[in-house]
Amino acid sequence: MSRPGSLSQTPNPALGPGEVPDDSAFLDRLADRLAGLPGVEAVSLGGSRAQGTNRPDSDWDLSIYYRGTFDPQDLRDVGWPGEVAEVGAxxxxxxxxxxxVHVEGRPVDIHYRDLNSVEHELAEARQGRFRTERLMFHLAGIPSYIVVGELAINQVLRGDLPQPSYPEALRENAPKVWWSLAELTFGYAADGHAAQGRLAQCAATLTVAMSYAAHAVLSARGEWTTNEKTLLSRAGLSGLDDILTDFTPANLPDACEAARALADSARSAG
Structure with missing residues (x-):
């Protein structure tokens, strides 16, 4: 989960005046420090930096994998400025x-990953099973297999972690679940909001429905999703932007039909 806002920048104590940051050396220092926390068995790099799509100002996304218990106070005691949440928060x-947190002046997101939970979700995904959970900033919620996708996509920096391929059973079942959610939500946008001229609620509901549809398209392809930032564009559904551009109370029913047609087209293409 990306940070909701940036902390104020702090100077990098590892650099002298005019020196350019060394990403590799920074990552080594960061991984070593995290791997040394009590209970941590592995550390991985995720996000755009793991996939080579980062900008110079992109955050550093790391996950720490522990078995059973982890005490966030050990992370607080490192002394990095920022916010450290409790497990389950x-x-x-x-x-x-x-x-x-900020480490050497750089924004770093650290995610807790319970290995017992991750291994359970891996076993579930291999059987084609998953559930959706609410998570702040995610319109469609998150599939429980998100932590399996992280194993497949992230770069392991310390320790040993499995790197699974996309399970065939999940590729068969997940699209059915996501399309069912999408169809119901498209229907409610039209019948529950468009018919009454509720502009904001209709737009929001259509966006959620399209997010479900995007999950359906990508799971049918066997493509992992670990966040919603590029969800619609990856699924070929960013045309929703054009549909919502001229959104007015008078054309809500037509907009709902157009959005559903766009989703159906992506479904057929997939």
């Missing part, structure tokens, strides 16, 4: 907490 599900 971010919903209490698979995405069970973390920290937003």
């Amino acid at each position: 971010w919903g209490g599900g698979v995405f069970n907490g973390g920290a937003w």
